[in-house]
Amino acid sequence: MKAPNYLNHIEYEWGSPFWGPFLAKFAQENQMVRFDQRGNGLSDWDVETISFEAMTQDMEAVVAASGLDRFALFGISQGAGFSINYAAKHPERVSCLVLFGGFGRGTAMRGNPEYETYRETSRMMMREGWGSPNPIYRQFFASGFVPDASKDIRDSFDELQRMSCSSENALRITDMNSRMDLLEVARQLDVPTLVLHIEGDQVAPIEEGQLLARAIPGAQFVKLPGNSHVALESEPCFKLFFEEVHAFIAEHADEKKS
Numbered sequence: 001m002k003a004p005n006y007l008n009h010i011e012y013e014w015g016s017p018f019w020g021p022f023l024a025k026f027a028q029e030n031q032m033v034r035f036d037q038r039g040n041g042l043s044d045w046d047v048e049t050i051s052f053e054a055m056t057q058d059m060e061a062v063v064a065a066s067g068l069d070r071f072a073l074f075g076i077s078q079g080a081g082f083s084i085n086y087a088a089k090h091p092e093r094v095s096c097l098v099l100f101g102g103f104g105r106g107t108a109m110r111g112n113p114e115y116e117t118y119r120e121t122s123r124m125m126m127r128e129g130w131g132s133p134n135p136i137y138r139q140f141f142a143s144g145f146v147p148d149a150s151k152d153i154r155d156s157f158d159e160l161q162r163m164s165c166s167s168e169n170a171l172r173i174t175d176m177n178s179r180m181d182l183l184e185v186a187r188q189l190d191v192p193t194l195v196l197h198i199e200g201d202q203v204a205p206i207e208e209g210q211l212l213a214r215a216i217p218g219a220q221f222v223k224l225p226g227n228s229h230v231a232l233e234s235e236p237c238f239k240l241f242f243e244e245v246h247a248f249i250a251e252h253a254d255e256k257k258s
Contacts, residue, residue: 004037130167200227
C-alpha cells in the first residue's frame, strides 16, 4: 500500500510523465493500493479537518475497505510519516516499511532559521501563485522538486499542482507537515524498514532521511544519486531505487508477525 504524498490525483498520475513511469514500474512486481488524501485529487476538497491523525485514520479506512491483511507499506515524503504512524499502531499488519525522501520532523521542528525562511516563502508563493501560469511561480515549485527535469516533466508537475488541490488546501497540508514530529514514534517501531534518499534532495535534505533511519531500530539506509525529491525515469536513481525496493519487499513478503 502507498501512503499519500504531498500532491495526489490518482487518475492524472497514471498518464503523467512525472509519476506514470514510476507507478508502472512499481506495479510490474507488486500490486499497489493507493488513494487520494483528503483535500486532494478525486477525494473531497471541502473538508473540515486536515491533520496528521485524520490522515492516518483515512489510511486505516482504506486498508479495511481494500481487504488487506498483511502488506508492505510505502511512503514518499510526507507519506513516510503517515507510514511510520500506521506501522506503530498496527505492526501486525505491516510486513515491511519502505520510506523514500522522508523525514521524521517537519521544518518547524528543526530549529533552523533557514527552514523557517523557506517555509514562509513557500507559503507566500502558494497564496499568490498556486496553479498560476506565471513562470515565476511555476519555476519556484518545480526547481525544488525536480531541478534537473525536462520541460515535459516540469509541465506535468505544474499540471499536477493545478489538478491536485486548491491553494488553501496546499497551505493546510504544508502547515501540517511542518509540525510533524515522529522521531520518538519511529524509535518504537518493530518492522523491517528500508529508508532511501536522493543525495541532493532540496525538499527533504538527506540529513533528515539519515536522522530518520538512525531512529528506526534496524533500518537500512540507501543513498541514491541525483538532486530530485522523487525518482524520475530519466535519472540514474530510478533503476537503483527499484532494485533495492523490489528485493527488500520480496525478502520480507512471507514473514509473519506473531
